[in-house]
Amino acid sequence: MNYIIVAILILFSALFSGLTLGLMSLDSYELKRKKSLGDKDATKLYPIRKKSNLLLCTLLIGNVGVNSSLAVFLGSITSGIIAGFIATALIVLLGEITPQAIFSRFSLKLGAKLTWFVRIFMILLFPVCWPIARVLDKLLGEEMATIYSKKELMKIVEEHEDSVASDVKEEEERIIKGALTFADKKVSNIMTPRTEVFALPYSQKIDVASLDVIVKSGYSRIPVYKNKLDNIVGILYVKKLIGDKNKNKKVFQACEKKVLFVDENKGLAQVFDSFLETRNHLFVVMDEFSVLSGVVTIEDVLEEIIGSEIMDETDKYEDLRKHAKQRLKGKKKRVVV
Known part of the structure; x- marks a missing residue:
């Protein structure tokens, strides 16, 4: 029975760890923009992601709680130094490194599929997380939008045009670059x-x-x-x-x-x-x-x-x-x- 509980806790640890990195790496302003353009994944995620401090507190406290419980149950099924190292290695590999690597690449898709999971824990941990989130909101204020310089915008357009998945054409790239630079010329x-x-x-x-x-x-x-x-x-x-x-x-x-x-x-x-x-x-x-x-x-x-x-x-x-x-x-x- 303990092995089943440990496996479930490792799964939860992986989800919390992956969601923390994946969701917090998403820019809320970018999600809002995609939502306005009709992106279904962004539409699901934006209401959660815009409450950044509450989301962060929920995921971190959830992860800490799961890992603390995991340590207790591992202690009951393992003994000795070697067994402890093996258990720790499995937790780090399966509960941290692997999920974070996956979520960092597919944060939008996976995050949208797991909004139900996040919402459940936001409700369960609300009494603990809400006061902390409110304090952080007051101290830090709202998230700052990412502002790009003209050179950065041109580089972004260039990268989009070079990408196979992009619908930006070479002619469009040339026009956008020209529009961004012509005002600086005499x-x-x-x-x-x-x-x-x-x-x-x-x-x-x-x-x-x-x-x-x-x-x-x-x-x-x-x-x-x-x-x-x-x-x-x-x-x-x-x-x-x-x-x-x-x-x-x-x-x-x-x-x-x-x-x-x-x-x-x-x-x-x-x-x-x-x-x-x-x-x-x-x-x-x-x-x-x-x-x-x-x-x-x-x-x-x-x-x-x-x-x-x-x-x-x-x-x-x-x-x-x-x-x-x-x-x-x-x-x-x-x-x-």
């Missing part, structure tokens, strides 16, 4: 630099030859300058030239006079808001001395979010910044036309 990090800006002089005539150059440039919007490149006075929309019957029109007659300027040190989040507010697609980038630094488009900002290139219908180069770097490697000087 216009100067993504703009097409001055050395690669294709611009037209204010008074240039749009004849067949110049139109051919414009079309071959591959740009849909071209800055227009007067006297010097730092003095941008308009934006020429190439699509408006198509079908224009006036073949001898000058650039200043065809361009839009409305030019929007942005500081090179402005954050991308602010610039993106400005693009949405103004419904413009291109900003001229200036430095603190009102010298032209380059140009930036809404496509440049969106590319930082989605992590891949957006091709305009008339774009010639997939990535002007990459193209600029390649050109600068081959040439020390660049003449802007």
